[in-house]
Amino acid sequence: MNAFDYQRPTSIAAAQAAMRANVDARPVAGGQTLLGAMKLGLAAPDALIDLGSIADLTGIEIAADAITVRAMTRHAAVAADAGVRKTIPALAQLAGGIGDKQVRNLGTLGGSLANSDPAACYPAAVLGLGATVHTDQRQIDADAFFTGMFETALNPGELITAVRFPVPAAAAYLKFRHPASRFALVGVFVARLGANVRIGVTGAGAYAFRATAFEQALTKQFSVAAVAGIELPPAGLNSDMHASAEYRAHLVGVLVRRAVAQLGG
DSSP, rough: OOEEEEEEEEEEHHHHHEEEEEETTEEOOOOSTTHHHTTTOOOOOOOEETTOGGGOOOOEOSSEEEEEEETOOOOOHHHHHHHHHHHHHHHHHHHTTSSHHHHHHOOBBBHHHHOOOOOOSSSHHHHHHTTTEEEESEEEHHHHEETTTTSSSSOOOOOEEEEEEEEESSSEEEEEEEETTOOOEEEEEEEEEEEEEEEEEEEESOOEOHHHHHHHHHOOOTTTGGGEEEEEOOTTSSSSSSSOOHHHHHHHHHHHHHHHHHTTT
């Protein structure tokens, strides 16, 4: 790991100033992805801007139509929050199943999304619920946020401040996890929002995406039978020592059908 400068600002304005002062600086939230990449030599920033002391970036707000989670809120806090558990139980369940206790108590929502890790859980919820990512510069719709492996629509120096999750009529998150890392080999977030169904998929591709063929069938008829014959094409999906593209494609269909059954379809 290369030497780097370390700063711990206490306000968003101070973090913005630190980022402007060094174009090679990187913001760090929980460090669960970035620090690992630095140890492997995949990232070598000149400076780390630690966002952990910015009080305005932590907290959860519950409203009748949406839950807003600020960027530095830890996974464990989302999983334990009574308002989240009551309003969007699937979101609390997702957060409670990320990694192990150490990861859940260090990792943050904003860090998970900003890194766009192909096996991260939160991107599936962002897409499945049609969330809005708030930054210090603008608001970004879920469908425009994830652009590639470890790539997002964020501009250099742009900071995620919060994510607004609309409250669905019903939702479920199912994950086929790697037994050691507990990352998602495949994870699907199925949500009923009004007359529409949205499905966010993680782990299967280079970055999170929506399963549109399943969505269209379930919007017409929300039942396991409606998606019984649908399979995701394996072309372009991840294939590695843990699972082939064909296996991941099969898992998407299996998990979608299980989620629909769980929701009474």
